[in-house]
Amino acid sequence: MSFQQSDKHNDLRSFLEILEREGHLRRVKNEVDDKQEIHCIMWELHERYHADAPTVLFERVKGFRVPVVKNVLGSFKRMALACRMPNWKKATKKDVVKHLVATFDARDKWLKPRIVDKKDAPCKEVIKIGENASLHELPILKWHATDGGPFILMGNAITKDPEWGHNVGTYRVHIKGPRACNVVANQMQDIGIFLNRARRRGEKEIDIAIAIGGDQALYISAGVKNPQIGRDNEFMIAGALRGEPLELVKGETVDVLVPASAEIIIEGKLSTQTEDLQDEGPFAEWMGYSGAVTKQPSIRVTAITHRKDPIFQSCISAHRYSETTMLYSIPFIRWYSQMREIVPGFKDLNMPEELRMYYAVISITKRYPGWGKNAIYAALGSGYGQANLVGVIVVDDDVDPYDMEQVLTAVSTRVDPELDIVILPPSTTHALNPSARAILPVREPGLAFAMCSRIGIDATRKMVDEYGRSRATPLYVERAPDQETLKKVREKWAQYGLDVDLKAVQIEQLAS
Ligand SMILES: Cc1cc2nc3c(=O)[nH]c(=O)nc-3n(C[C@H](O)[C@H](O)[C@H](O)COP(=O)(O)O)c2cc1C
Ligand SMILES: [Mn+2]
Known part of the structure; x- marks a missing residue:
């Protein structure tokens, strides 16, 4: 089976179109408030539908012109669609894991990204440099009641090392002001390793871009530990999943390449200096606890570029079926x-x-x-x-x-x-x-x-x-029915008249 032409997508909006056609997307047209309403709606969806909760597009968020989409990848089926798996509508977590293991193994199929012109890059439709750029124009909210502030959660942070090339990782970003934020850059993660190498070279800051929206395959490759640090691997694995090279374009104020099809790009300078460390967190973590506050490096935003009508992609966390928990069970x-x-x-x-x-x-x-x-x-x-x-x-x-x-x-x-x-x-x-x-x-x-x-x-x-031991574990008989007989019983099943209409049983119970 090959990937259907009608399931082709190359950015967030074409992905959402497929989801809408296939019944995976719901729209909330009423205005929702900018505090806890979105979180509670998503929470309730996870309570009711567990891992099958739909993607939700909140068209009107109080105080913002940009709509918010949540839970785009919070289902193994939608992760499979992001990976262009032909059977995505029926895919399980096991299928997605197998596909990714095979993609990691087949290094000859990893594809180098392609650089495109600015005019062919939708993420450059609107360009705001310096003082003209403001994070406050974007619906970046305090998503959970216990969080220490507003966070970007579905942001792919792109950095570059002179020797090791680009790295892309999904790390959350804590907003501190219109052009100030900080990012979780732990030393175990590739971004932390790049940052420390720059510090040792005596550099005061490194260039960073945070891409929101765009080809959903990049979220998969950026959220999964890759076989090597940097080396453009996340771009190349996203290319392998897409079956064609990922399209990148030059940053406006930073020397990193950014995904051309993204909805929003935030460009900035990430400080390597200890005096610039700022509190990050707490945040409602994937395991259901509110995390500790740690000191993390700060970013000075130098530009924001976006589409004319951007969509802000985000997720919720902490619920056992939340998007972060589901995504984090793959990496x-x-x-x-x-x-x-x-x-x-x-x-x-x-x-x-x-x-x-x-x-x-x-x-x-x-x-x-x-x-x-x-x-x-x-x-x-x-x-x-x-x-x-x-x-x-x-x-x-x-x-x-x-x-x-x-x-x-x-x-x-x-x-x-x-x-x-x-x-x-x-x-x-x-x-x-x-x-x-x-x-x-x-x-x-x-x-x-x-x-x-x-x-x-x-x-x-x-x-x-x-x-x-003096004896072995006894034989397990749960799956011991005689296979021949079982096959025959299945063939004759209707003749036994044993099918029970569970709905009818429940209604009878209610009535009595
Ligand atoms: C939605 C989401 C949010 C994440 N947030 C963080 C984070 O804040 N800090 C972190 O270290 N890893 C976070 N991760 C996990 C990293 O993305 C993952 O470990 C990835 O391998 C990091 O990229 P790297 O291997 O290039 O460092 C997050 C993953 C997802 C899917
Ligand atoms: Mn990496």
Whole structure:
């Protein structure tokens, strides 16, 4: 199956057109207030429709001329559309992860971006330089009641390193004034590494551009850890997902290339100086807690360019089905590839949204005793796992790591805790981890760590003698019906007259 012509998109508005046609988009035409109304509407949609909440275009936001769109990518189907997957209407998280793993593997298909003229770049329809530019003209709001101020959330921050080329990352931006903001530039992230390299070269600031809207594939590649820092990789992977090069155009006041099809571009200078660090946060984080305030580098805005009638793309956070939580359950692709290489018998890996990305579930085809523990050590000792996880659950290949019910059944029926649980002493994790016992003192700007111990749960079926057992885990019979008979029963199903109309049953219950 190839990607349908009618599903082609190359910017936010063509993406929204497809969503509207396919019933994924709702418009709110009434004026909504600029405080908490948008958040509460989105919250209620997630409560009612969970991961199937629609994209919502708020056409009129009090005090602003620019409409706001939320939850564009907060569904695995819409992420699949952003990735141009032909089966996007039925795609699951597992399909999206597989597609991204394959895209990362096929480096020969990554495409160099193409530079276009300013006249062919819709993001340059309106250009406001210096004092003419104001962040206050954009509907950048305080999205959650507990936030420390207004934030840009769906902004792709583009920076450049003289040796390593462009990097694009989705990092949130805290608004401080009409031309003042700061960005989360942790030293573990590529932007933080670029910033520190510039500081060491003696540079006082680096050029930055924040792109809002535009080709949705760039949000996917900018939100996922790429195999290498910088090197235009996020642009190239977005090109690979698109199947054609991403179009870029020169900045007006900054020496970075920006996506031509974006709705809005904010250009500025990111300070490398310690005295320019400012409070960032708190913010309602993806895991459902309000995060700490940290010191982050500030940006002096030098220009804003946008379309004539821009749409402001944003998201909400903290709800278990919110867009940030859904998007954040994908970015482990690079780690997935690392685990695939080093875990014996590796079958699959998921970061379940329910566990808010502090636990991974790995399935293995276990052929030798002890492989469950090997997987635990590998997961907690490398890459994303050692940096972020609190725990890992290892299951056999008859358990789908994307199905938490199956995972929990394995945990409750295949674990003798004394033998099958590994506790590792505390090591550093990221500062936002709510379980962490201590936050380490910040010695350098952008560096914030916490201490937390780790748990590994070996929920694989155990062999006789494994860890001194005198018997193996008994045979699991849930999926044991005789396959031949089951097939026949399915064919004859209508004849049994066993289908129940659940709606009718409920109505009867109500009546009685
Ligand atoms: C909506 C959204 C918001 C995000 N906000 C942040 C953030 O504020 N700070 C951060 O370090 N990472 C944030 N991330 C995760 C980064 O985008 C992700 O780690 C990405 O790999 C960073 O790019 P880099 O690898 O080039 O540094 C966010 C991701 C999404 C999808
Ligand atoms: Mn990067």
